Amino acid sequence: MKLRHIEVFHALMRCGSVSAAARHLNVSQPSVTRVLAHAEASLGVRLFDRHARGMTPTPEAQRLWPNIESMVGQLDALEQLGQQLRHGVDRHLRLGASHTLGLSILPQAVIDLQREMPALHIELATSHFSTLCEELVTHRLDLALAFEQPLPTGIAGEPLAQAPMQALVPREMTAPASVSLAWLHRRGLIAMPGDDPLGRRLDEALTAAGLDDTAPRLRVRTYSLIAELVIAGGGTGVVDPLTAERYREQVQIVPLDPPLEMSVTLLHAEHTPLSHPGQRLRELLYQRLSVRDEV
Incomplete structure (x- = not known):
């Protein structure tokens, strides 16, 4: 497929009709129809079924779509890079x-x-x-x-x-000078999901401490939300030191023993x-x- 074929195919998949694709590309409808026909002739397969309400992509078009979409994204990135170079x-x-x-x-x-x-x-x-x-x-x-x-x-x-990650404990909770993961776990440890880098480190440490059979009952996707839940009395948490510092006036920040680095x-x-x-x-x-x- 030539670049013009790709451009028209992408517009048709996005817009759903020849008229909408032509408006999107700022060309005439016959031009879109002509390029599509040439693309289908080059490939030797039909790409769209025509009907009164527009066009439906064929199974062959659906198979092409992920690669075409990726290629158009690369072309957009190239255009942005060109603009950047033009401006210095x-x-x-x-x-x-x-x-x-x-x-x-x-x-x-x-x-x-x-x-x-x-x-x-x-x-x-x-x-x-x-x-x-x-x-x-x-x-x-x-x-x-x-x-x-x-x-x-x-x-x-x-x-x-x-730097070491930090434990967050509610201000009203009595805590030692440093805390273990087991201590936090017994008091409702709130953690990030395992696909987060710090969540993964914490899960590995829980496994090493023999606590993997009782995983944290609550997982959230932002470190600041962990802090907010600790403030609300929802349990304890482990976060990066930057987040801990932001909430210093609202929670207790306690070192982990042993330390957990990030x-x-x-x-x-x-x-x-x-x-x-x-x-x-x-x-x-x-x-x-x-x-x-x-x-």
Whole structure:
């Protein structure tokens, strides 16, 4: 299939009719019909069944669709990269972060970078780890900040800091100077799901402590929600030190015994050198994370 075939096929799958696809592509309906006919002739299969209300994709079209959609996404990424190059790579920096890091460490580093480089345009978004990696590989992001976990193909990671995770205990609960996972577990441990990097570390530690037969009864997908549940009296929790610091006035923060370490990692696409603003942001992040009280 030629690129024009792919463009028309994608529009027809998205829009459902020749007229809607033509409006989407800003071309005439005969042009869409002609390109579709040429694509079907080239492939030797029919791609759509025509009817009064529009077009229905054939089984052959359904099999093509996932690959076509992926290819169009790559073309969109290429267009965005071209726009970035036209405007000058050193004037734009697109950043991503996990939700916790996007709310804690990254904002001040971004502000510091803008003060140093007032002409720099910065885009900042938070998302899940898998989405951040996909955006890096397709060059929709230049850098991302996340908690350490196994990296997918095409992604490079640079550890910036390591610190122990912290236990959260309700203020009215009597707690020792340090607590074990067994102690927390007996008092209603709230945990992240096992597909989260810190949730996975906690599950591994629970297994090592012989507590895997009685898994946490409540799992939530944000560290801040764990803190809110602890404040409400819903149990105890284990979170990253950044989240713990944000809730210091509302909960007891107690060290774990034995400690459970977590790392913050700077991610970028492999074989893609960092721009000057990216290098400077890395330095600013390292400076902030190297101060143990802030981590």
